[in-house]
Amino acid sequence: MTQDWLQRWQEGRIGFHRDTMHPALMRFWPGLGLASGARVLVPLCGKSHDMRWLAEQGHAVLGVELAETAIEQFVAEGDGEVVRDTHDTFAITRQGGVELWCGDFFHFPVDHADAFGAFYDRAALIALPEAARQRYAFHLAQLLSPGARGLLVSLTRASGDEGGPPYTVTPEEVCELFAANFDLRHLVDAPRDPDSGFQESVWQLTRRGPRAGSRGR
Numbered sequence: 001m002t003q004d005w006l007q008r009w010q011e012g013r014i015g016f017h018r019d020t021m022h023p024a025l026m027r028f029w030p031g032l033g034l035a036s037g038a039r040v041l042v043p044l045c046g047k048s049h050d051m052r053w054l055a056e057q058g059h060a061v062l063g064v065e066l067a068e069t070a071i072e073q074f075v076a077e078g079d080g081e082v083v084r085d086t087h088d089t090f091a092i093t094r095q096g097g098v099e100l101w102c103g104d105f106f107h108f109p110v111d112h113a114d115a116f117g118a119f120y121d122r123a124a125l126i127a128l129p130e131a132a133r134q135r136y137a138f139h140l141a142q143l144l145s146p147g148a149r150g151l152l153v154s155l156t157r158a159s160g161d162e163g164g165p166p167y168t169v170t171p172e173e174v175c176e177l178f179a180a181n182f183d184l185r186h187l188v189d190a191p192r193d194p195d196s197g198f199q200e201s202v203w204q205l206t207r208r209g210p211r212a213g214s215r216g217r
């Protein structure tokens with residue numbers, strides 16, 4: 001799977017990349033009511049322009065992305081000094097308020113736990129095969145502070161279309177994956193795209209704190 005993504009970036013097969021901000025981000029992010037300084041985690045971030053928008057809102061943004069090509073394109077398309085660093089196996093690239101960690105999200109260190117007060121998942125969960133999604137939901141939860149909020153944009157393909165990525169993740173599966181650690185609110189279903197047959201759904205997730213009596217479970 002890793003190789004497939006790297007190859008896609010090498011060959012420029014990045015149909016998922018949007019040239020403009022995602023409309024759901026601009027519509028629903030303000031309603032999350034986050035402090036402007038809240039740190040935002042963007043898993044499987046690609047070279048999304050949404051990260052610049054989040055930085056413009058005053059957030060410190062940290063994206064995690066496998067493909068070095070994506071990160072190099074992101075900074076080449078941006079303005080400002082580029083600063084480089086490393087942490088374990090991750091190469092870190094900073095520009096403006098955006099910090100990009102190059103490597104596997106599943107290895108993103110949990111010593112960052114509680115570091116993030118917010119997250120943004122557009123086309124991250126739905127990029128993963130079914131077998132990886134529970135691990136993703138759990139790893140994301142581990143990285144967020146209690147009360148952290150974020151947006152998740154999921155997707156379903158047209159009925160009978162079993163392809164992917166992007167994979168169909170039904171509303172039922174979204175609830176099953178995240179309900180253990182998050183309060184979920186379904187915000188909207190976008191109209192189904194007549195060409196691709198894809199329909200996006202937008203969710204607000206709030207990381208629950210540890211419950212009294214749940215320690216050690």
Ligand SMILES: C[S@@+](CC[C@H](N)C(=O)[O-])C[C@H]1O[C@@H](n2cnc3c(N)ncnc32)[C@H](O)[C@@H]1O
Nearest residue numbers: 005016044045046048065066104105122123127
């Ligand atoms: C469908 S794209 C979405 C990118 C971005 N969120 C957007 O909206 O444009 C999924 C991205 O996740 C990256 N990716 C896939 N598996 C990953 C992993 N395990 N860790 C980090 N990045 C990963 C891919 O290289 C690809 O850029």
